[in-house]
Structure formats: C-alpha cells, structure tokens
Amino acid sequence: MKIARLPRDDRSNGWSAILDARRPAPPLAGDLTADWVVIGAGYAGLAAARRLAELRPEAHVVLLEAGEVGENASGRNSGFAIDLPHNVGSSLEELEGSHRYMGLARFAIAQLDRLVETHDIACDWSPDGKYHTAVSDRGVEEVLTPFARELEALGEPFEWVRGAALQAALGSNHFTAAVHTPGGRLMNPAALCRGLADSLPENVTLCENSPVAAFEPGSTIRVETTGGSVRAPRMIMAANGFSEQFGYYPKRFLHLVAHASLTRPLTAGERAAYGVARPWGLTPANAFAGITMRYTNDHRILIRQGLAYCPSQRFDEGARQRIAQEHKRxxxxxxxxxxxxxxxxxxxxxxxxxxxAAPGFGQLAENVWGAVCQNAVGVTKGTFGGTLAAEMALGEDNPLIADMQSLGAPTPLPPRPFLDLGVRTRFAWELWRNRHEA
Known part of the structure; x- marks a missing residue:
C-alpha cells in the first residue's frame, strides 16, 4: 500500500522558533527488525512507545516520525493540558461519562507531571488552570452559567471571575465573565514533545524525518520509508488524521486547520503597563467566533483564531500575512x-x-492497535490514548481501558461533496449565530 499524503512542515511553528536548536534523531537507514513499530511521534505515539518499552524492557520498539518531533500538530497547539470535558451534560448518564473522561485526563496529566519533573523537561509547564471566558452577557447565560452548574453537579472546584478581578487577571477589559478551573496545565507544546522524545527509554529507536512511503499489513508488518524499512509482528498506529492513508478509519475524520500567532516578549516597560504577573490561558465560550489566548512565562501573548474546514490537509501559505494582520487587529x-x-x-x-467526538482507539487488526483522532484535545487525549493502547496491546489489566472504550468510536461521514457543503454551511452558521462572542 502506497502512502499518498504525508504531513508537510512549513517551518513556521512559533513554539519551536523560540526554543534553542535541537538535533533530531537520525532518519531510518537500512532494514530493521523490531518487536514493535509505532507510527507517529506526537503525544499518542510518544506515550505508546514509552509504555511498550517500560512494560517490556527486553523488546525493541521503533518509533517513526515523518518530520521532526514537535513540528507537526502536537507541537502547534495552544499549549493546554485540559482535565475537563468541553461539554458536560446534566443527566446522570452524561455525568457518569464526564467522571470517566476526567479520570482519563487526570491520569494523563499526572503522567506528564511526573515525566516533566523526572526528566527536567524545560517546557514552561505551569499548573495555572484555565479561564473559560465570555465576551457578552448572552455568552455568560448560554455557556458559562450551564457550565458552572454542571461543574457543581460533578463536585468540581471552580471560581467565577468578573469585572475588575477578571481585568486584573487577564490585563484586558474585553471579557464580561469567566469560570476559572484549577486542574489544567499550560506549556510550550513543542518543547514538551521534544522533552518526551529525548527522554524515551533506551529500547526505543526514534527515527525522525522518516515519512512512511509504503505499508504492508499482515502477520509480519512491513513499513517502508525512503531510507529503509522496519519489519515487526505488531504495530501501534498513532498518526492521527493521517491514519486514513494506512486504511484505518476511512471516511470517519473531519480535517480542520487553525491559525495562531505569538508576539515578541513584552519589554519591561510594557510588562509594567500591562500589570499582569501570572501566566494564564483562556478558552472562548464559542470556539468558532471567539479566540483562544495565552500569556506565557516568557511574557508573550498567544492568539489562536480562525478554524476552517480543510479536507486536503494542506494550507495556502500565501495567506499567512493576512492571518497575522487579523491576529494583530x-x-x-x-x-x-x-x-x-x-x-x-x-x-x-x-x-x-x-x-x-469519539476517538479512534483500540484494536484495528489482529496485530495492530490505534490511538488517533484526539478531537482538538491532543495533549491529554493523545497521552492517555497512546498509553492505554500500548497496555491493551500487551494484555495489561487496566480499568481505564474500559473507560476509554466507553467514549465510543468514530461514526461514518456523509459522502463528498455533500459533506463539504454541510460542514462549510455549519461553520458559517456558527460564526453568524455566535458573532456576539467575537
């Protein structure tokens, strides 16, 4: 099977641009035989390779990354490890599902806490939680108030922040109110990916800049790159949306593109005028009309805005200047x-x-397991998905595997072009309907 479409690194990722240079692991060269091959070194692939190696220290695990660690989707997000579901229901069944999801997310955060501390990963890992914000009174009524009510039903700590207190916390009077929840983490996601990759166990061979050109399933799996090949009896698929290219979850995934900008560091004078001492992160009441923002430990401000349907998984780089101007506005x-x-x-x-909104998780073939489709919460979902896929593949008894399976599986999409028309119409409707949150 030839792989028709691969990730493409445009070398624009701001999170990695502000880091010191890193020497990537060598690309795959020659023909290797391994016990396991893992495809994709994002959060899921890194977690899966680590867990396989920890539980089977005698096994040889090969981890293939198409580009460089931290340069693809895992290193380009907004840098939130979120412990709460985005949408919480009020029925007993929905609340039980939320408890299961929170258990998974906090399992991932605890794992990342430990790894960051143990390996001294310099990624600005900050236990500052997040603000869920609304610009308008309507946003407060329709989103924040039900969210707070459901957090109460879950027994979760939170704090309403309004007026002068909210302006002091964020340095902006643009927002009407926020619900602050303390359990999340903030970080530089590219630095976190790099640190996780550079601290893998010795029985993991990481090959960067090794895009898969061909894939042969079977009792012995063969994965071919431009520089060599890997043969292994078992595989974990962690290439997220690109897993379709390998024949898994066809016509199940929606591909979107999001855009972000990061400022230069504020000067001492600007920091004094700004008047905010603590880093913070905020998510909008509506993801279509609102914007996600961060204030980082090194005094930069992140803007992430602009979510668009992009089934080609390719973006016109000529539009970047226009996007930067809109983010500046x-x-x-x-x-x-x-x-x-x-x-x-x-x-x-x-x-x-x-x-x-279900993940692609579980056994995909007799000797293939998957942890893909993180539904825009990659830091936590990728970490617990990859870890539990490895444990499932090894026959480990972990009750969290059942919790993961309870999240369901991706359902089929309508055929194109009806899908394209429907998604674009829905996006336009969401933007118009929620324009009060811009």
Whole structure:
C-alpha cells in the first residue's frame, strides 16, 4: 500500500522558533527488525512507545516520525493540558461519562507531571488552570452559567471571575465573565514533545524525518520509508488524521486547520503597563467566533483564531500575512495599551475531529492497535490514548481501558461533496449565530 499524503512542515511553528536548536534523531537507514513499530511521534505515539518499552524492557520498539518531533500538530497547539470535558451534560448518564473522561485526563496529566519533573523537561509547564471566558452577557447565560452548574453537579472546584478581578487577571477589559478551573496545565507544546522524545527509554529507536512511503499489513508488518524499512509482528498506529492513508478509519475524520500567532516578549516597560504577573490561558465560550489566548512565562501573548474546514490537509501559505494582520487587529482590540507589540510568529496546524467526538482507539487488526483522532484535545487525549493502547496491546489489566472504550468510536461521514457543503454551511452558521462572542 502506497502512502499518498504525508504531513508537510512549513517551518513556521512559533513554539519551536523560540526554543534553542535541537538535533533530531537520525532518519531510518537500512532494514530493521523490531518487536514493535509505532507510527507517529506526537503525544499518542510518544506515550505508546514509552509504555511498550517500560512494560517490556527486553523488546525493541521503533518509533517513526515523518518530520521532526514537535513540528507537526502536537507541537502547534495552544499549549493546554485540559482535565475537563468541553461539554458536560446534566443527566446522570452524561455525568457518569464526564467522571470517566476526567479520570482519563487526570491520569494523563499526572503522567506528564511526573515525566516533566523526572526528566527536567524545560517546557514552561505551569499548573495555572484555565479561564473559560465570555465576551457578552448572552455568552455568560448560554455557556458559562450551564457550565458552572454542571461543574457543581460533578463536585468540581471552580471560581467565577468578573469585572475588575477578571481585568486584573487577564490585563484586558474585553471579557464580561469567566469560570476559572484549577486542574489544567499550560506549556510550550513543542518543547514538551521534544522533552518526551529525548527522554524515551533506551529500547526505543526514534527515527525522525522518516515519512512512511509504503505499508504492508499482515502477520509480519512491513513499513517502508525512503531510507529503509522496519519489519515487526505488531504495530501501534498513532498518526492521527493521517491514519486514513494506512486504511484505518476511512471516511470517519473531519480535517480542520487553525491559525495562531505569538508576539515578541513584552519589554519591561510594557510588562509594567500591562500589570499582569501570572501566566494564564483562556478558552472562548464559542470556539468558532471567539479566540483562544495565552500569556506565557516568557511574557508573550498567544492568539489562536480562525478554524476552517480543510479536507486536503494542506494550507495556502500565501495567506499567512493576512492571518497575522487579523491576529494583530484582534490583539489590539483586547490590549489597547500594547499597540507597539507585534506578531513575531504566525503558523497553522491541522486538527482531526470525528463526527461524534469519539476517538479512534483500540484494536484495528489482529496485530495492530490505534490511538488517533484526539478531537482538538491532543495533549491529554493523545497521552492517555497512546498509553492505554500500548497496555491493551500487551494484555495489561487496566480499568481505564474500559473507560476509554466507553467514549465510543468514530461514526461514518456523509459522502463528498455533500459533506463539504454541510460542514462549510455549519461553520458559517456558527460564526453568524455566535458573532456576539467575537
């Protein structure tokens, strides 16, 4: 089976641009035989390879990454490890499902806490939680108030923040109210991916810049790159949306593109004028009309806005300057006292969603397991998905595997072009309907 479409690194990722240079692992060269091959070194692939190696220290695990670690989707997100479901229902069944999901997410966060500390991963890992914000009174009524009510039903801690207190926390008077939840983490996602990759156990061979050109399933799996091949009796698929190219989950995934910009560091004078001491992260009441923002430990501000349907998994790089200008306009509207601060980096990243928000998890063939489709919450979902896929493949008894399976499986999508028309119509409707949250 030839692989027709591969990730493409445009070298624009701002999170990695602000880091020191890193020497990637050598690409695959020659023909290897291994006990396991893992495809994709994002959060799921890194977690799966680590767990296989920990539980079977005598086994040889080969981890193939098409580009460089931290340069694809896992290193391009907004840098949130989120412990709460995005949408919480109020029925007993929905609340029980939320408890299961939170158990999975907190399992992942605890694992990442441990790895960051144990391996001294310098990724600005911060236990600052997040603000879920609304611009309008309507957003407070329709989104934040039900969210707070459901957190109460779950027994989860949270705090309403409004008025002067919210302006002091964020340095902006653009928002009407926020619900702050303390359990999440903030980080530089590219630095976290690099640190996880560079601290893998010795029985993992990481091969970067090794895109898969051909794949042969069977009792012995053969994966071919331009530089060599790997033969292994078992495989874990962790290439997220690109897993379709290998024949898994065909016509199940929606591919979106999101855009982000990161400012230069604020000067000492600008920081004094801004007046905010702690890093923060906020998610909008509506993901279509609102924007996600961060204030980082090194005094930069992140803007992520602009979610579009992109089934080709290719983005026109000529539009980057226009996107940067739009992000600057949004920045100025929220931080009018920082007019001289510009966007130092602007980039795009691809998001993989399923129609029913379910992950692609579990056994895909007799000797293949998968952890893909993180539905825009890759740091936590990728980590627990990859870890549990490895444990399932090894026959480990972990009750969290059942919790993971309870999240369901991706459902089929309508055929194209009806799918394209439907998605674009829905996006336009969401933007118009929620314009009060812009």
């Amino acid at each position: 949004l920045f100025d509207a929220r931080f009018p006292g920082l007019d001289e601060v510009g966007m130092a980096h602007t980039w795009s990243g691809f998001v993989c969603l399923s129609r029913n």
